[in-house]
Amino acid sequence: MANNVDTIEWSEDETTLKELGNHATFPCVVKVTEGFYSHQDVSTFSCGDLLKIDSFESVEKVKANFVRLSERSSTRKGVRRSVYRGIPGEFSIPLSYKGAVKILPANGVHYIYSNITDVIEDRPRYLQVIEAVSFKAMDSVVHLKHGDILEGLAVITSKKASKASTRYLKCLHNLQDTIHVPSSLVGQFRVLTDEDEYSLQEVIDKFPLPQIVQFGEILSREVVSDDILEAFGNLDSFEGKMSLNHVYSEDVLVGHYKAVEQNQNESESKFIKRSAFVLPLSNPELSEVSVQYPMYLDSQDYNFFIARNFSQTPKGSEVMDGSLYVEFTKKAQMRFSSEGEKKCPPPRPPRKKTKPVAMVSAVQRPPQPDPVSSMPSIPPPRKQVSQTKTRDEKVEWNILPVYKNTPSSTSPDKTNAGQKSVGDDDDDDGVGEYVEIDDLVLEPKASTTGGVKPFSELTVEELQDVFKQCKMSSLAKICGKEAYDGKIFSVFSKENLQSKPFRLKPPDLMKLDRIKEGWRPSHTK
Known part of the structure; x- marks a missing residue:
């Protein structure tokens, strides 16, 4: 076999994953001799599959369950209150x-x-x-x-x-x-x-x-x-309301998994894509999985096989709860990658006489001229855009009106307004021609220095930014809707702020007083 797995000398005795630590030291590779089948492929082991156990970890977790707020119930004193009940x-x-x-x-x-x-x-x-x-x-x-x-x-x-x-x-x-x-x-x-x-x-x-x-x-x-x-x-x-009940520790095995795939002629087999996994030892299904471990971890054949097929998984206790997790992708923002950059999988015998869909999607078109290069007032395009082979017509059609209507001046407000009118399709924004700017860059930075503009001199937009910065979004919306600036907002009394439409609570009033004095939240970088 090309992977030299046959040259490794495996133990004659079989053991379970729970008892593996009594027979071998980690990291080590084990071969599945008795597997476990599940209706989900991600939690299925087959005979001949390889597991590289990188580390044994003890993970701290909290038991939880979802709750809902029940209808109000009467007490002895006639006071009605709400109670959270567990699901x-x-x-x-x-x-x-x-x-x-x-x-x-x-x-x-x-x-x-x-x-x-x-x-x-x-x-x-x-x-x-x-x-x-x-x-x-x-x-x-x-x-x-x-x-x-x-x-x-x-x-x-x-x-x-x-x-x-x-x-x-x-x-x-x-x-x-x-x-x-x-x-x-x-x-x-x-x-x-x-x-x-x-x-x-x-x-x-x-x-x-x-x-x-x-x-x-x-x-x-x-x-x-x-x-x-x-x-x-x-x-x-996780979304919604839940009750955190108690903390406990769970032992898990962390490593990599390679499933073996038998070729059609059954003359040889090969290992398919490696996946990362986390196996909680408390899972009763693991008792059904039997493995063999290598007899000599220092042999040349074993070390060559490890270097060729597996990479070291970092040790640590930051793992997720569950029976098995595989197919983890570490590359961020996969939706921006070009289809032309994707490597086609190796050819396999077709199951039925069907059209090769993957080949159709991989057809390359001549690269389209880049319209952004002629507009110095617009940020340079992403590198992936020049290599994108699909949906070029749609993206090009959307951005042409922006160039036609964009004035020669490079005003940030006007440029942003033009970009906003490109389209409402979120997927198109992901493939767009502009450099992606993080939302955090556009937000006003928190400042606790002394050079703060007096509250009464703030414009409507500046007042909205201050309230958003101080986590008082409801006030920001009211100021934008009613066109309240700092001068108008300063004349509101405490009674006005506690009534409609503000309805501020005592902690909010105290925070508002600090804001008027020049306080702004500080954040650790």
Whole structure:
């Protein structure tokens, strides 16, 4: 065989993947002697397939299940509230998952707690004091007024020699002073929305489980990474509301997989495309897979076979939950690649007398003249565009009117407006003639320096940018719709901002005051 697999001396005894670590050291290549068949090709092993086990990893995951907000139910006091109820079907998410989540209050937003003991149990992030109350903290007397904001930080237990231990809720009072509220305090505290985003690891570190979270929009986008193990933590996207229940560790095998394909004459076989995989050892289906391991890992034939057929998979614990993952592509933005650059697969005997569709799609046309080169005011084209062999007529037809109507002046606003009128087809934008500019480049950069323009002098557009930068998108929309600039917006009173159409909450009012003083959010680069 061309791959020299026959020259490797395999063990006479067979073992399972779960017990492989007792017989061989990693990394090593094993040959499947008894496979497992599934209706999905990605989780099927056949006799003769090769697995290169690169590493044994212990991965931290969190068990979760989806939840829905049930209809309001009555309590003994006649107060109606909402409750999140779990949907059957528990699954796992690795803590290395890069998506951001928001914390949702266990009893829904605007729920009112009557004592701090229940607050410590559920740990909502923000509370608003409804009724004024006073209490004795660890070393002083604290007065809470109506409308004060409490941000829960941690739970502290104080032990005294003469008294039993007392639990305190460590809070940030009105985003300024740190106070300790005893669990025995009784009052009225309304839950406020937490607009901050956290990673799964941050949720585990800062809050007790279970916690209700909601994944953000970023999770529906494709996450690409050059690190195969990091990418496994982002292969799937999660949307909706779910309950994070408990953290556990799972042992997995990480490596590469090569399936063997028998030729039609059955005189020889060859190995097809290599794929990456992650095998959780807790999967009961793995007990059905038996393998043989090489007797001599230092032999010349074995090392030559490894160098020719496999590449080293990076070690790490950033892997994704599931029985098996294959066909992972590390190249980003595949939709921009040209068909002329794709390598055609080796010829294979046809199954039926059908037309060779792949050959038809690979027909090359003469390259079309590049119209962008004659327009110095427009960014240079992508390299892939000159080699694109399909859909040239459509792209060329769309961009010709832009050149005809584009003025000789190179105004950024007018150029952007012309580019926007090219078409609404997202796929055409992916193949377009212009250099792709990241959205982050177009957004105004956050600045916390002193040279901030006075709030009352901001134009409508500048005011919209400031509100978007400070995560107050609703205000940005209202300013754009009603043409409010900084001078008009400065005359609104607190009562105006709390009513329609603004409906700002106390935390938003505090943030707005800081914005008027020149505050802008800072981000770690």
